[in-house]
Amino acid sequence: MRPTIKDLSKALGLSVSTISKALNGYEDVSPETKELVIKTAKDLGYHPSSIARNLRLKANDKIGIIHPLKSFESEVFVGFFRGLTMAAQKLGYNLVLYTTPFKQADALRNICRSHEVRGMILLGLSLSGMLEETIVILEEEQLPFVVLGHPVKLANTQELNFIASDNRSGVLSAMQHLLAQGHRKIAYIGRAQDRENNYERFLAYQEALNEAGISFRLDLVVDAPYHAYSGREAMKKLLSLEDLPTAVLAFNDHIAVDAAQEVLEKQLRIPQDVAFVGFGDIPYARMSFPPMTTVKVPLREMGEVAVGVLLELTLPPHPNMSKTFPTQLIIRSSS
Amino acid sequence: MRPTIKDLSKALGLSVSTISKALNGYEDVSPETKELVIKTAKDLGYHPSSIARNLRLKANDKIGIIHPLKSFESEVFVGFFRGLTMAAQKLGYNLVLYTTPFKQADALRNICRSHEVRGMILLGLSLSGMLEETIVILEEEQLPFVVLGHPVKLANTQELNFIASDNRSGVLSAMQHLLAQGHRKIAYIGRAQDRENNYERFLAYQEALNEAGISFRLDLVVDAPYHAYSGREAMKKLLSLEDLPTAVLAFNDHIAVDAAQEVLEKQLRIPQDVAFVGFGDIPYARMSFPPMTTVKVPLREMGEVAVGVLLELTLPPHPNMSKTFPTQLIIRSSS
């Protein structure tokens, strides 16, 4: 069995409290004792039990992440994770992954009350419809949390803290890029009916068309559900039109790269026949052929900031700390 | 403040121990009392503190993962994470991410002794040279662990448990595929000097050449260090040779796709001028252009099995449980 503070106390003939104080830098321990305790602790290989400490202090060095099972399917989420781990590592915290769906409905309450994490970061819950439910519980339990990845505006809740990208300006810059190249028939592949990122990007697409005096064509908007081949399927629909688009703006890079594949296989050229712009700048946007023009979203930075904001939330007072990150158009050879 | 078991005890006029027993299905509590306690617990929103339980029971529902900061850069690791989260979720465990490098050298000892995880899964530590050091500590602390992703054979340690892919048969099948197409000048891009996966794959490459009666050409082997563009750089070297290779076997898909890009930009055709085979079958092997022929490694399954093996290790006795997973050649249009 590993030595506890009691073993150390016995070994030195000192009280448990003196040991604890010596180890935690209290003033009322003589320098000699302090030194002796530290040395003996090292010799015996003593390390305090973080579980016991947490119980006593109601504190901990962990940050929870609530995320759906499929998080690791998406390069975007992986980008967030990159930032989350970096920030956590830098600040001395560890990440605990709580993968939804939870077994029981109140497993989350359990976690909240057990003081095992300092707060929660919510990732990708909106797709599975878990977001609202989760937020209600977290607010009731008064556990700080941050929503990472998209804007969120809910009725019946306090003001929420979220970390999102500036979808509007991102799409506008992408559209301006395409418009400047003379494109007038620009298709959009992505969900139009959803909320959050989907909605904001689609809205901005329409706004850009409007601004340019181009009338919106419903047949140039194709829905792309969340699965691996939705880009190709959408592109097939677009290529079957009478009046073909000359450019495609996709909701994300994954869809864009997938759609581009379909175009290449049909022996069409990119960007001469169809130009492409994605969204996100995931690593493979650059690895794809041709390299994909895209709107860069600072995924890693957003993850890092999420951790920072969460930790600030743990120290009241905390005004709303939502942050929207600027995006940047990265022009590659697909457009 | 959240209700504790004491609050419940006061509210019901029953002793703390009765509450605890009622909630934990003991036999010496009357059915009526049991029902009442459960109902009241629900009404008051009582949930036991997992921290306190863990302290008392010296148990927990967490599995630790020690991994380098750059894990999320690699699709291979992300594939492992996919399996890890799936298995953990299914079995009711949560994952705790310990991102190396640790602050202090003995932070790991700390974790081991605090009983905060049931065991550790080691991911990608060999690259940073942390593997041996970590293993020594884990063995000293007697915390069960599993190495995921590559074979490992260390001196001075007990027999280790690892989860790896069958590199040899994977490379042999890839080489047979290329040889069957008549390729004789097959290049290899990857690290030849390293241990583990690198070494095994390179060895199998040589073995296949040997078997086919083709003499090994040193100029057809190009080192590819671990960074984003190493595939392109290696390919540049290969394309500057007098006697060009007609096929390329890459250490992994990332390198293969990157190298293929270079070929395409030089206006060469794939697979007519140069055929490609990767290793791993990460998602973008299929998304790349042209879709990449590759050796599929069951990343997700390996992650799942790692969790299973680790949990078995926590219940003695445990013989060596290393597992090597079969691979599968997936032929796409790059070859």
Place this chain on the structure above:
DNA sequence: TGAATGCTCTAAATCGTTTTAGATAGCGCA
């Protein structure tokens, strides 16, 4: 000399559970 002060140290409570050992009461039976 006596009181006050300062320096170390310790006892004991506490965090929220689980579990062992024992208490109490009711009941049947001789």
Place this chain on the structure above:
DNA sequence: TGCGCTATCTAAAACGATTTAGAGCATTCA
């Protein structure tokens, strides 16, 4: 009536730390 048995409940210790309140002792000052 008294004994033993069963069914139900409780007291208290334990897990491993931190922290408050106070004890003991030497020194200093009036």
